[in-house]
Amino acid sequence: MKKNIKLGVFGFGCVGQGLYNVLHQTRGISAEIKKICIKHPEKDRPIDAKFFTTSRDEILNDPEIDVVVELIDEVEAAFEIVSAALRKKKAVVSANKKMIAEHFAELLNLQKKYNTSLLYEASCCASIPVIRNLEEYYDNDLLTSVEGILNGSTNYILTHIFENNKAFNTALKDAQAHGYAESDPSLDVQALDPKYKLLIILVHAFGIILTPDDIFNYGIDHLKEADIRYAREKNARIKLIARCAKNGDKVYALVMPQLVAEQNTLNKVTYEYNGLLLEGAFSEHQFFMGKGAGGSATGSAVLSDISALTYDYRYEYKKLHQQLNHAYTRNLMLDVYVSYNGIEPNINDFESIWVKHESAECNYLVGMINLEKLVSVKWRNEPTISIILNNVI
Ligand SMILES: NC(=O)c1ccc[n+]([C@@H]2O[C@H](COP(=O)([O-])OP(=O)(O)OC[C@H]3O[C@@H](n4cnc5c(N)ncnc54)[C@H](OP(=O)(O)O)[C@@H]3O)[C@@H](O)[C@H]2O)c1
Secondary structure: OOOOEEEEEEOOOHHHHHHHHHHOOOOOOOEEEEEEEOOOOOOOOOOOHHHEEOOHHHHHOOOOOOEEEEOOOOOHHHHHHHHHHHHOOOEEEEOOHHHHHHOHHHHHHHHHHOOOOEEOOHHHHOOOOOHHHHHHOOOOOOEEEEEEEOOHHHHHHHHHHHHHOOOHHHHHHHHHHOOOOOOOOHHHHOOHHHHHHHHHHHHHHHOOOOOHHHOEEOOOOOOOHHHHHHHHHOOEEEEEEEEEEEEOOEEEEEEEEEEEEOOOHHHHOOOOEEEEEEEEOOOEEEEEEEEOOOHHHHHHHHHHHHHHHOOOOOOOOHHHHOOOOOEEOOOOEEEEEEEEOOOOOOHHHOOEEEEEEEOOOOEEEEEEEEHHHHHHOOHHHOOOOEEEEEEEO
16 A cells, blocks of 8 residues: 555544544654545534535545545444445445444455455554454464453443442433543443444454354443442442453353452553453463543544554454364353342342342342353343342353
8 A cells, every 4th residue: 555545534523533633643644634524514613624525425436545434423324334445445444343343244254355454443442452462462372361341431430430429320421521422322331332342352362253142241221329339348349341251162252240359450440441451371461451432542543543554454363264163152150249129030040149138228149140041031131130240150
């Protein structure tokens, strides 16, 4: 690819503007924005109107544009844009984890068929370079687990609840006002956003391609005051943890709120920060931390992908090609705390129960349940039931 690249950008919201700002504050990258496609032409924009269009084709059909940068908040429109750009052999950068997770296999095929590159570093942990590290540094089968806080918005909410005694809704509004929440906040609080990210990480960490329905996610929208108190009594915080790891010759993945003890490194990851703990057979623990949301932080990861394209970088999907043949499993035991008011969890669904506490203030049990069972039980969706992971056994 030639050194001075011309960009066609889709979206000029939080991340699009973040990219514009970081691009104009660096001299190290020879890239310029030629056009920006937006949805609402009537909106006030902070830059010259000559940049904007509402016509996709003005970017997709422009032979001068080498790289399409997709930063919109819609999924199907984004998939249409990205697949059309790949078919035109343009390289693409995207931050849209939901679109990538829902269409992973198709996007992989398009990259192969049209021999072009799709990079998506910003989609996983915003500013933390996780995908390229998994591809280039952890490019062997010695990696054993990846776990962490992959959602800046819920971490911001949980930090405010634990450190500043804020109510859930106040903390959510605050996260939205700072641009840390998705346009649709249910993606964050129901743990869908970190699940999409985990799906992408799984491909680069273990060479497994799943669909979002394959991965269990449980959000923070069930949390009650009693759960916060319980965590405080245990000298822990509740964090929304996504993890994928080897379990014998199989690999599991799940996203759940978890009790994180004070001495755990992830306990110190606060507000909009993301943190990722990687474990290898010989390298043992490594820890990455960085801003997991926000326009400039995410824009800087997008910029890094654009920069990588100036030297023709593309993901090799090394773990897929190594044919590691790790089978995916949901057959594993979880040590969980379950609180309830009214409708009770069925105790027969548990392998064992260690604690059963009932009082006027709150009821809870602590016990062991198989993940496969937890996926199938209806009681877990009751709004008065809240499940928090202690440990994977
Ligand atoms: N915000 C973050 O911290 C963050 C972090 C990591 C990844 N991401 C991802 O980055 C992407 C963008 O997020 P954001 O926070 O920047 O969203 P946003 O602030 O809501 O901005 C969305 C932008 O997309 C444009 N748009 C929407 N539909 C369009 C369409 N069909 N055609 C053309 N333009 C369209 C909107 O146009 P108008 O301006 O005309 O309305 C707007 O400029 C999402 O995929 C998100 O998941 C965000």
